Amino acid sequence: MTTETGNVQLHTVDWTDPRAALLRAAMDEEVMPRYADRFENVSAEEDAARDAAFAIDPATMVLTLIATVDGVPAAHAALRMLGEEYELKRLVTLAEYRGRGLSKALIRAVEDAASARGARRLILQTGDRQPEAVRLYEHLGYTPIPIYPPYEAIWFSLCYERMLPA
Numbered sequence: 787m788t789t790e791t792g793n794v795q796l797h798t799v800d801w802t803d804p805r806a807a808l809l810r811a812a813m814d815e816e817v818m819p820r821y822a823d824r825f826e827n828v829s830a831e832e833d834a835a836r837d838a839a840f841a842i843d844p845a846t847m848v849l850t851l852i853a854t855v856d857g858v859p860a861a862h863a864a865l866r867m868l869g870e871e872y873e874l875k876r877l878v879t880l881a882e883y884r885g886r887g888l889s890k891a892l893i894r895a896v897e898d899a900a901s902a903r904g905a906r907r908l909i910l911q912t913g914d915r916q917p918e919a920v921r922l923y924e925h926l927g928y929t930p931i932p933i934y935p936p937y938e939a940i941w942f943s944l945c946y947e948r949m950l951p952a
Contacts, residue, residue, distance in 0.1 A: 792855040792856040792886075793855070793856050793857075794853055794854070794855050794860075794886065794887075794888065794891070795853070795854050796851055796852070796853050796891060796892065796895055797851065797852050797853075797854065798849065798850070798851055799850050799851070799852055800850060801844045801847040801850045801864065802844065803850065803852070805852055805859040806850050806852055806859075806862055806864075808859065809852060809859055809861065809862035809878055809880070810862060810876050810878065812878065812880055813862070813876065813878035816878075816881070817913070817916065820913070820915040820916070821913060821915060821942070824942060832939070835939035836939055836940060838936060838939070839936040839937050839938075839939045839940050840940075842866065842875070846866050846867050846868065847864050847865070847866050847867075847875070848865050848866065848867050848872075848899070848903070849864060849865040849896065849899045850862075850863075850864045850865075851863050851864065851892055851895055851896065853879075853883075853888045853891065853892055855883055855886070855888075860879060860880050860882075860883035860888060861877075861878060861879040861880065861883060861888040861889060861892055862876055862877070862878050862892070863875070863876065863877045863878075863889075863892035863893065863895070863896050864876050864896070865896045865899050865900055868909070869935075871905075871907075871909050871934075872900040872903065872905040872907075872908050872909070873908070873909050873910060873911075874893065874896050874908055874909070874910040875910075877889055877892060877893065877910075877919070889922060890922075890926065893926060896908070897948070897950055900950060901950045901951060905950055906949065906950055906952070907947045907948060907949050907950055908947065908948050908950060909931065909934065909945065909946065909947045910923065910928065910945065910946050910947075911933075911934070911937050911940075911943050911944070911945050911946075912943070912944050912945075912946070913940075913942055913943060913944065914942045914943075914944055915942070920944060923946050923948075924946075926948065927948050928946035928947065928948045929946060929947060929948070930944065930945070930946055931945050931946060931947045932945065933945050
């Protein structure tokens with residue numbers, strides 16, 4: 787895919803790929819401060835429940851994608867097997883690369899991979915302080931669903947689904 791602002795390529799990588807790890811770290815640096823006050827003055831039990839909800843077993847990650855622009859890692863998305871469900875995980879586009887369709891291309895690729903594995907729907911979790919993510923998901927046809935496991939401990943979660951073509 788070529789845009790006016792560079793050559794874009796999607797790459798399948800291992801979850802532990804250093805480029806993927808750096809993109810996820812950049813996501814954490816941007817998003818976590820939005821929720822910092824929600825993690826203050828919580829009990830050890832609440833803290834442990836939150837950590838458990840956000841924990842990712844690399845063995846459950848069935849696909850990890852990065853998008854590069856002119857060879858530079860710019861965006862990330864992954865597909866996780868969560869019980870019997872397929873879940874979109876860790877979608878991020880670095881700020882300087884937004885507006886080029888990278889997130890949409892990654893979501894389409896994740897949806898295609900889930901469909902190829904027999905999934906009838908794709909689920910995801912985001913937070914109530916990420917309106918740009920909510921707008922994107924809703925624009926792409928994702929609809930709200932109740933908070934699903936393991937995110938019940940994160941009361942400010944917003945969860946979505948998108949039914950996939952058969």
